[in-house]
Amino acid sequence: MTWLSGGDLARPTTMSCDVAVVGSGPAGATVARALASAGLRVLVLEAGPRVLPAQFERSAFGSMAATYRGLGATAALGAAPTPLVQGRMVGGSSPVNGAICWRLPRDVYDEWCGQDDAVAHGLPWPALEAATDEIEARLGVAPTDPAVAGPKNLLMARGAEALGLEHRPIRRNVRDCRGLGRCMQGCPEGHKQSVDLTLLGDAVQHGATVLSDAEVVELTVSRGRARGLQARTMGGARLTVQAGHAVVLAASAVQTPALLLRSGLRQGPVGHGFQGHPGVSMAGRFLEPVRMWEGATQGHEVIGLRHEGLKFEALGFDLTILAARLPGWGRAFADRLPELPHWVEWGVAVRSRTRGRVFSVLGRTVVRWSPSPRDLAQYRRGLRVLGELMLAAGAVEVAPGVRGAPPLLRDLAGLRALEQDGPRGAAAYPAVITHMFGTCRLGRDPRRSVVRPDLRHHHVDGLYVADSSVFPTNLGVNPQVPIMAVAALCARHVQGLSPLQSPPVPPCAPPT
Numbered sequence: 001m002t003w004l005s006g007g008d009l010a011r012p013t014t015m016s017c018d019v020a021v022v023g024s025g026p027a028g029a030t031v032a033r034a035l036a037s038a039g040l041r042v043l044v045l046e047a048g049p050r051v052l053p054a055q056f057e058r059s060a061f062g063s064m065a066a067t068y069r070g071l072g073a074t075a076a077l078g079a080a081p082t083p084l085v086q087g088r089m090v091g092g093s094s095p096v097n098g099a100i101c102w103r104l105p106r107d108v109y110d111e112w113c114g115q116d117d118a119v120a121h122g123l124p125w126p127a128l129e130a131a132t133d134e135i136e137a138r139l140g141v142a143p144t145d146p147a148v149a150g151p152k153n154l155l156m157a158r159g160a161e162a163l164g165l166e167h168r169p170i171r172r173n174v175r176d177c178r179g180l181g182r183c184m185q186g187c188p189e190g191h192k193q194s195v196d197l198t199l200l201g202d203a204v205q206h207g208a209t210v211l212s213d214a215e216v217v218e219l220t221v222s223r224g225r226a227r228g229l230q231a232r233t234m235g236g237a238r239l240t241v242q243a244g245h246a247v248v249l250a251a252s253a254v255q256t257p258a259l260l261l262r263s264g265l266r267q268g269p270v271g272h273g274f275q276g277h278p279g280v281s282m283a284g285r286f287l288e289p290v291r292m293w294e295g296a297t298q299g300h301e302v303i304g305l306r307h308e309g310l311k312f313e314a315l316g317f318d319l320t321i322l323a324a325r326l327p328g329w330g331r332a333f334a335d336r337l338p339e340l341p342h343w344v345e346w347g348v349a350v351r352s353r354t355r356g357r358v359f360s361v362l363g364r365t366v367v368r369w370s371p372s373p374r375d376l377a378q379y380r381r382g383l384r385v386l387g388e389l390m391l392a393a394g395a396v397e398v399a400p401g402v403r404g405a406p407p408l409l410r411d412l413a414g415l416r417a418l419e420q421d422g423p424r425g426a427a428a429y430p431a432v433i434t435h436m437f438g439t440c441r442l443g444r445d446p447r448r449s450v451v452r453p454d455l456r457h458h459h460v461d462g463l464y465v466a467d468s469s470v471f472p473t474n475l476g477v478n479p480q481v482p483i484m485a486v487a488a489l490c491a492r493h494v495q496g497l498s499p500l501q502s503p504p505v506p507p508c509a510p511p512t
């Protein structure tokens with residue numbers, strides 16, 4: 001139907017629909033598109049604003065303030081605060097993410113099936129594969145074009161080749177990417193095929209309404225069935241939504257359990273089991289100019305140590321963020337600034353086994369998570385390999401950014417010492433989590449899971465969870481496409497279809 005803003009709603013309002021979808025990220029957009037194309041009246045509620053490509057802020061900090069949750073500064077509390085970075089806008093994190101696309105790895109799926117046969121029942125592999133094929137085609141997923149990779153990505157290939165580690169150009173959801181390197185502030189030219197420009201546009205063309213600037217505060221449940229929800233609009237209005245058929249939660253693995261808890265739905269392990277992929281990074285200086293701001297934001301990855309739970313990626317940030325990684329302070333730091341074009345930063349994502357928990361405290365969302373000693377050992381190992389990749393690619397010095405370790409390393413012995421003898425405390429490592437999972441897991445046993453195999457809440461009819469809250473574990477790879485595949489199957493369950501029945505989504509003209 002249309003795009004609306006809660007900024008324009010200042011008086012108490014009631015809206016009705018067949019299905020209310022909470023959150024417009026990869027999960028919510030996928031559900032909305034599938035259900036709208038099946039003829040259901042869909043209303044998507046999104047807490048953040050709608051931002052068009054030309055409106056993206058240029059600076060990293062301006063963009064975080066405008067499009068990230070809590071200015072990009074929310075954190076899990078634990079042995080050391082670990083930032084939990086999430087988008088908060090129409091499209092969720094998708095408009096500001098790195099555009100990296102991975103299919104759900106078969107080994108992770110088999111692990112899930114080994115834990116609970118609900119997975120094979122509710123999310124059959126052939127149905128996930130077919131949904132992934134369809135989504136990848138719609139989002140234009142393809143390996144990074146070497147013509148736009150730029151030096152920071154090509155150097156990673158050189159380093160991996162020298163070390164004999166498996167590597168490849170990253171598969172990304174972009175069309176005609178010009179290598180502007182601004183994916184994490186939002187592609188200013190709309191080349192990234194984020195869900196706001198693709199799946200949500202399709203949903204609107206099929207009749208869905210997307211209401212931005214409207215935060216859902218509570219679900220309405222009576223006689224064991226979800227009836228709708230209450231929201232607060234940016235214009236200050238209280239909004240009542242009546243959903244005749246279902247309410248689908250797609251607010252992310254942090255906000256979905258928080259909303260259930262706020263609504264008094266505390267049955268089962270809701271909020272328990274939080275997992276992430278904490279990431280740490282290494283900066284390195286090359287003699288030749290690398291100009292990290294040029295080239296595909298994240299265009300190359302090293303996957304040869306995925307079996308160890310380590311995945312390495314080239315990074316692409318605004319220069320202000322890269323500058324924060326230069327060694328030294330005061331005059332020494334200022335003297336280093338002219339070197340900026342020679343520095344790059346690469347990261348490692350860790351498949352941590354550690355579980356945390358999401359709470360709702362006086363209406364505020366709190367996440368508790370601390371890295372385990374094994375995670376800290378993985379950080380050190382990941383940093384060592386990042387340093388080795390950089391030195392093998394020709395870097396003259398690398399900066400691990402670890403408090404209590406040497407600020408600059410120039411040889412393999414220093415990197416080995418960092419892995420073996422580096423600091424043991426969590427506060428030494430500036431880790432960040434951008435991938436979150438596992439807080440409303442699916443399963444057959446309501447004591448050990450929150451949703452049934454068909455992703456319906458164990459205790460509330462008409463209430464579904466479509467995001468990575470339902471994943472039994474983290475993945476070790478970038479999750480946006482697996483999230484969309486699972487959400488596509490959730491949409492089939494909402495319609496009462498078998499997940500193996502795949503009603504085609506009718507094609508749309510490109511959204512305006």
Ligand SMILES: Cc1cc2nc3c(=O)[nH]c(=O)nc-3n(C[C@H](O)[C@H](O)[C@H](O)COP(=O)(O)OP(=O)(O)OC[C@H]3O[C@@H](n4cnc5c(N)ncnc54)[C@H](O)[C@@H]3O)c2cc1C
Nearest residue numbers: 023025026027047092093097098099100216255478479480
């Ligand atoms: C900087 C960054 C880079 C990343 N890079 C990649 C990458 O390259 N590849 C990849 O696969 N993944 C990447 N990710 C992760 C990926 O983007 C997320 O896993 C994915 O977007 C999660 O999808 P989702 O729909 O579950 O949640 P989200 O994308 O978080 O969307 C949830 C939406 O719900 C809204 N919401 C929450 N609560 C409410 C409420 N109460 N009422 C209304 N709306 C609400 C939020 O505002 C948000 O817009 C990255 C993430 C970040 C932050």
Ligand code: SF4
Nearest residue numbers: 177180181182183187
């Ligand atoms: S790398 Fe640049 S051009 Fe390509 S999608 Fe990202 S921001 Fe857009």
